[in-house]
Amino acid sequence: MGAMRPLQLDVNGDRLETAAPAHWTLLEVLRYRLGLTGSKQGCDKGDCGACTVLVDGKPVLSCLTLAATAEGSEVRTIEGLRPAHVQEHGSGVDPVQDAFDRCGALQCGFCQPGMMLSARALLDETARPTREEIQKALSGNLCRCTGYTQILEAVETALAESLGDEPERPAWSREREHVREETL
Amino acid sequence: MAARDIHGTEPPWGTFKVVGKSHRKVDGIAKATGDAVYTDDIQLPGMLHAKTLRSPHAHAKIVSIDTSRAEAMPGVHAVITGADLPIKYGVIPWTPDETALATDKVRFIGDEVAAVAAIDEDTANAALELIDVEYEELHAFFDPAESLERDEPQIHDNRKRNNVSKHVELDFGDVDTARETADLVVEGEYSFHGSTHTAIEPHCAVAKVSPDGVLTLWSATQISHYVHRALARVLEWEPQKIRVIQPCLGGAFGGKSDPFSLEFCVAKLAQKTGRPVKMLWTREEVFYAHRGRHPMQMTYRTSATKDGKITGVDAKILIDGGSYSSFGLVTTYYSGQLLTGPYAFPAYRFNSTRVFTNKPPCGPKRGHGSVQPRFAFECQLDEVAEQLGVDPIEIRRKNFHGEHTRTVNGQRITSSGYMECLDLVERGSAWRDRRGKLERGRGLGVAGSMYISGTNYPIYPNEMPQAGIQLKVDRSGLVTVFSGANDIGQGSSSVVRYLVAEELGMDVEHVRVVAADSDLCPVDLGAYSSRITFMVGNAAIDAARKLRGQIVGALAEHWETDPSNVRLVEGRAIDLDDTERVLTTREAIEIAEAKCDTLGATGSYNTPTLGGDYRGGTIGASPAYSFTAHIVEAHVDEETGRITVPKVWCAHDCGRALNPRLVAGQIEGSVYMGIAEALLEDHRVNRFGLHSGPSLLDYRIPTAIDTPEIEAYIVESIDPEGPYGAKEAGEGPLHSAIPALANAIHDAVGIRLRELPFTPAKVLAALREKRESERSGAAAAAATGTTGSKAMDRRGDLG
Numbered sequence: 016m017g018a019m020r021p022l023q024l025d026v027n028g029d030r031l032e033t034a035a036p037a038h039w040t041l042l043e044v045l046r047y048r049l050g051l052t053g054s055k056q057g058c059d060k061g062d063c064g065a066c067t068v069l070v071d072g073k074p075v076l077s078c079l080t081l082a083a084t085a086e087g088s089e090v091r092t093i094e095g096l097r098p099a100h101v102q103e104h105g106s107g108v109d110p111v112q113d114a115f116d117r118c119g120a121l122q123c124g125f126c127q128p129g130m131m132l133s134a135r136a137l138l139d140e141t142a143r144p145t146r147e148e149i150q151k152a153l154s155g156n157l158c159r160c161t162g163y164t165q166i167l168e169a170v171e172t173a174l175a176e177s178l179g180d181e182p183e184r185p186a187w188s189r190e191r192e193h194v195r196e197e198t199l
Numbered sequence: 200m201a202a203r204d205i206h207g208t209e210p211p212w213g214t215f216k217v218v219g220k221s222h223r224k225v226d227g228i229a230k231a232t233g234d235a236v237y238t239d240d241i242q243l244p245g246m247l248h249a250k251t252l253r254s255p256h257a258h259a260k261i262v263s264i265d266t267s268r269a270e271a272m273p274g275v276h277a278v279i280t281g282a283d284l285p286i287k288y289g290v291i292p293w294t295p296d297e298t299a300l301a302t303d304k305v306r307f308i309g310d311e312v313a314a315v316a317a318i319d320e321d322t323a324n325a326a327l328e329l330i331d332v333e334y335e336e337l338h339a340f341f342d343p344a345e346s347l348e349r350d351e352p353q354i355h356d357n358r359k360r361n362n363v364s365k366h367v368e369l370d371f372g373d374v375d376t377a378r379e380t381a382d383l384v385v386e387g388e389y390s391f392h393g394s395t396h397t398a399i400e401p402h403c404a405v406a407k408v409s410p411d412g413v414l415t416l417w418s419a420t421q422i423s424h425y426v427h428r429a430l431a432r433v434l435e436w437e438p439q440k441i442r443v444i445q446p447c448l449g450g451a452f453g454g455k456s457d458p459f460s461l462e463f464c465v466a467k468l469a470q471k472t473g474r475p476v477k478m479l480w481t482r483e484e485v486f487y488a489h490r491g492r493h494p495m496q497m498t499y500r501t502s503a504t505k506d507g508k509i510t511g512v513d514a515k516i517l518i519d520g521g522s523y524s525s526f527g528l529v530t531t532y533y534s535g536q537l538l539t540g541p542y543a544f545p546a547y548r549f550n551s552t553r554v555f556t557n558k559p560p561c562g563p564k565r566g567h568g569s570v571q572p573r574f575a576f577e578c579q580l581d582e583v584a585e586q587l588g589v590d591p592i593e594i595r596r597k598n599f600h601g602e603h604t605r606t607v608n609g610q611r612i613t614s615s616g617y618m619e620c621l622d623l624v625e626r627g628s629a630w631r632d633r634r635g636k637l638e639r640g641r642g643l644g645v646a647g648s649m650y651i652s653g654t655n656y657p658i659y660p661n662e663m664p665q666a667g668i669q670l671k672v673d674r675s676g677l678v679t680v681f682s683g684a685n686d687i688g689q690g691s692s693s694v695v696r697y698l699v700a701e702e703l704g705m706d707v708e709h710v711r712v713v714a715a716d717s718d719l720c721p722v723d724l725g726a727y728s729s730r731i732t733f734m735v736g737n738a739a740i741d742a743a744r745k746l747r748g749q750i751v752g753a754l755a756e757h758w759e760t761d762p763s764n765v766r767l768v769e770g771r772a773i774d775l776d777d778t779e780r781v782l783t784t785r786e787a788i789e790i791a792e793a794k795c796d797t798l799g800a801t802g803s804y805n806t807p808t809l810g811g812d813y814r815g816g817t818i819g820a821s822p823a824y825s826f827t828a829h830i831v832e833a834h835v836d837e838e839t840g841r842i843t844v845p846k847v848w849c850a851h852d853c854g855r856a857l858n859p860r861l862v863a864g865q866i867e868g869s870v871y872m873g874i875a876e877a878l879l880e881d882h883r884v885n886r887f888g889l890h891s892g893p894s895l896l897d898y899r900i901p902t903a904i905d906t907p908e909i910e911a912y913i914v915e916s917i918d919p920e921g922p923y924g925a926k927e928a929g930e931g932p933l934h935s936a937i938p939a940l941a942n943a944i945h946d947a948v949g950i951r952l953r954e955l956p957f958t959p960a961k962v963l964a965a966l967r968e969k970r971e972s973e974r975s976g977a978a979a980a981a982a983t984g985t986t987g988s989k990a991m992d993r994r995g996d997l998g
Contacts, residue, residue, distance in 0.1 A: 036321070052240035053233020055449070057399040058482040062895035065399055093233035108232055116227035119860040122868065123688025124230030125237065125400040125449025154902040157895060159399050159450050160688050162871025163903040164911075165864050187863040187911040188221075 022082055027095030041085045042066045042077035053093035053128045064156035067129030068092050074133045093128035111135050111173045118169035122160030130156040134170045206740045208917050208924035212768050217701040218923055221860035224693040225712050235447040238403040238419045243475035247276055249468055250323035252313040252330050254305035257339035257557040257888030268329040269315055274322035277471045280313045284467055288429045290457045292659045294524035296355050299463035306354055306522035307557050308888045309487025311460040316468040316476050339557040339888050343519040346554035354555040364520045364553040365531040371607045372546030377511025381502035385582045388498050390954040391571035393882035395491030396564055397900050400449020403479040404462045406469035415442045418462050421451040421685045422725035423715045429458035430466055445715035451687040453563035456727045457490055457525050486893035490562025491882055493530055494519040495571040501579040507589045507597050511546035518553040525562035527553045533568025536819035538576055539608045540649035541617040541826050543600035547607045558884050566933045577646035577938030591645050592625050609811025613823050616852030616916035620828035623850040623912040628830040640835050644942025647828045650931035651821035653730025655806035664803035666734035667721030668742040672798035676785030682714045683723030684735045689929050690861045691731040695739040697857055702743030704767030705784055729927035734804045736922030742802025749798055753791035823918045825931040826852040833943035840959030844874050850912035854926030859913055865928040866911040873936030875901045881956050
């Protein structure tokens with residue numbers, strides 16, 4: 016183990032002090048020092064995007080970021096999306112998280128913390144992203160379960176609802192109108 | 200036995216209140232917020248970290264291992280080798296040929312040799328460098344044809360014949376006469392390459408031993424029950440003192456359905472050190488663990504009459520199994536047994552041989568064993584249609600085997616919505632207006648398929664239920680479901696929630712699910728063969744009906760009315776005779792508990808007797824089959840050879856959509872995965888046996904930009920034996936994506952690609968060959984292409 020380095024990190028609005036080997040990445044410090052295990056390790060070399068966190072509002076691969084270089088920046092992880100939306104009795108989530116849940120985007124869920132943070136960053140930055148812009152913004156986050164379709168629908172649903180629009184219905188549900196009537 | 204009851208397909212209380220609606224998943228919000236705990240999220244006090252030493256040779260004897268330098272390293276707590284875990288195991292009890300760590304030889308580059316537990320990962324990795332292993336290299340096999348023919352050296356000892364892992368030859372009807380009397384015979388050789396699962400969560404296991412000797416293993420597995428059994432066997436430890444828990448799982452697709460080396464290693468290291476031990480495999484190690492799609496070399500001969508009726512199918516398949524058996528016995532059967540629908544043909548023969556090679560072991564990947572033959576056969580069907588001048592959808596309709604029938608190999612077919620699947624994709628893609636009429640380079644192709652909803656082959660022979668559910672009732676009005684099923688992201692825990700809520704007339708949020716913990720949950724056999732919705736679903740209905748009987752009986756007594764008057768609907772209990780009498784579920788439960796004693800129920804499911812009356816006849820015998828049709832649109836760039844797929848239409852008959860959004864998600868994920876392995880993915884080794892690119896950069900799985908637009912259609916044939924009529928949805932919709940793409944490429948540019956993956960180089964070569972044969976005037980050959988069209992010449996060798 017290398018020499019320990021003290022770290023002062025601003026994570027989800029908290030100023031946190033810890034220490035870790037100097038070569039540890041931000042992902043390792045978040046997961047194994049601070050207990051913020053929502054950020055996932057899928058490849059540990061910047062290929063999959065499961066470790067994506069927001070550093071000063073921008074999506075960053077925390078597995079390729081030395082923890083020490085995040086000092087002085089604002090780090091936001093998946094655990095940091097919820098607090099602003101907490102309602103009475105403690106429920107409530109970010110609209111992106113809620114849309115991912117409702118739209119079926121969370122199959123195994125492992126890639127989704129990174130995916131949702133990429134989506135959050137896009138929606139914070141771009142007023143009305145097109146589907147192509149959403150695909151591009153999420154293209155650094157690999158998902159193996161969904162074929163991305165319900166993820167794209169989730170982002171578009173969160174976007175539409177934030178603008179007060181009616182989200183578009185997915186193809187499978189449009190086609191099912193008559194089927195349901197027959198079988199119920 | 201209640202397990203074999205058929206529960207009916209009708210809603211319990213007039214109309215469905217829960218089923219058929221797109222409810223949230225039971226674990227959705229936990230996954231959305233980062234609260235869900237996956238195996239690597241588990242941190243225990245004093246936990247050690249373990250790493251694995253792997254073989255640098257594809258095939259070698261281990262002459263000696265010296266671990267003394269590693270053991271002496273500060274921070275190292277234990278080192279184990281094959282000598283510590285010598286007992287063989289394998290997911291199929293008839294073929295136990297794996298050890299947790301190599302005992303005498305290594306069989307592929309990446310095979311596990313030793314494991315170290317240390318204070319942290321860096322120390323464990325450094326200690327691996329200090330383990331001295333002396334190897335004596337052996338001839339390595341990378342070509343399955345060589346494994347078939349050469350007997351020395353044997354990759355596994357005591358094989359009956361050369362390096363053959365399994366051979367199956369089955370004959371139904373008279374294939375030879377069918378061919379001799381046919382108006383048309385289409386022959387071809389097809390090659391399916393290897394692909395792997397690449398679940399985004401790497402394999403991980405954590406073990407802990409309590410002072411009383413109870414070993415707890417948390418593992419990213421989709422088969423907790425088999426892992427439990429294998430641990431007891433290999434550790435020679437009482438199974439009652441082993442608890443296996445599957446935490447939240449980050450995807451599997453078949454890649455976590457064997458017992459893996461790391462599970463035994465962390466358990467042994469925890470026993471040796473008395474401390475918790477974790478092992479997290481790197482992405483590179485996951486590629487070595489593999490168990491992915493078997494490469495297959497296939498020769499098919501399809502006979503047909505001039506009006507397009509298929510009269511016989513003759514197949515010969517060489518399967519590259521890699522270095523261990525895994526599910527290979529089943530794979531070899533599935534390669535033939537699952538082709539006999541959705542079309543009726545009176546004669547069928549398959550001759551499948553799985554051989555060992557010195558490559559990462561193959562196993563079950565989504566659509567286990569049947570995706571490869573389906574590719575070959577659906578391409579042949581397209582050629583039959585082409586040669587007879589029949590529309591490719593029409594030829595599929597013409598040969599449809601119907602509902603409630605039996606296949607040529609003796610499998611019972613119940614419901615089938617295949618014709619509706621064809622109708623939907625035909626309409627959705629505007630097939631009649633567009634096929635054959637698109638501009639050059641653009642084409643549409645169709646294919647269909649069938650898949651199992653579990654089978655009646657329980658892996659280890661026993662008479663016990665294949666699925667079990669237990670219900671526990673709280674006075675607050677909460678029902679907790681204990682389910683042995685492994686939720687791997689497909690939503691099996693959500694499905695049991697919906698079914699129990701439906702049966703008990705409860706709000707879905709008042710039903711919680713505890714799953715895949717061997718101390719708490721009744722046994723389920725695991726998440727494989729698309730068995731869970733059908734089997735665990737039926738078990739859940741069975742348990743809920745028993746509990747409902749207790750509650751309804753108690754209320755009938757309380758209200759002095761007939762039980763048939765008592766309804767449990769939408770969180771309330773109602774007396775139909777006197778609608779003034781309404782109780783909340785909670786009040787109803789209190790009355791029932793007072794009258795019946797502590798409430799609870801168990802439920803189970805076992806398949807009826809199924810399958811053909813011959814050796815292997817139960818393998819692939821399913822209580823219900825799902826059906827799928829795909830139409831793929833392909834664009835082929837004739838300059839670069841690059842294929843793009845702008846859109847796929849996929850209709851899938853899942854019996855009944857218990858949650859249509861989850862079904863759509865399975866269809867979309869399957870389509871994505873099928874197109875990906877056809878165009879982008881290639882799991883292979885180089886000439887030294889070294890993996891060609893064990894990373895998510897080199898092994899190219901598609902991004903959000905690469906994935907086609909997918910139009911999913913849900914067909915509900917309402918199966919008589921499924922839970923409210925449901926069948927599988929997770930694997931079927933992958934199969935026909937690949938041949939539909941191949942057929943679309945033919946429609947686009949007139950070439951038949953018979954060798955996967957469809958790389959630009961192969962496209963260009965086929966286009967060149969087509970041009971040359973057109974130039975030389977061999978127009979007839981060009982119409983069907985020539986790549987791989989050869990007579991079957993190997994049959995005699997295997998007989």
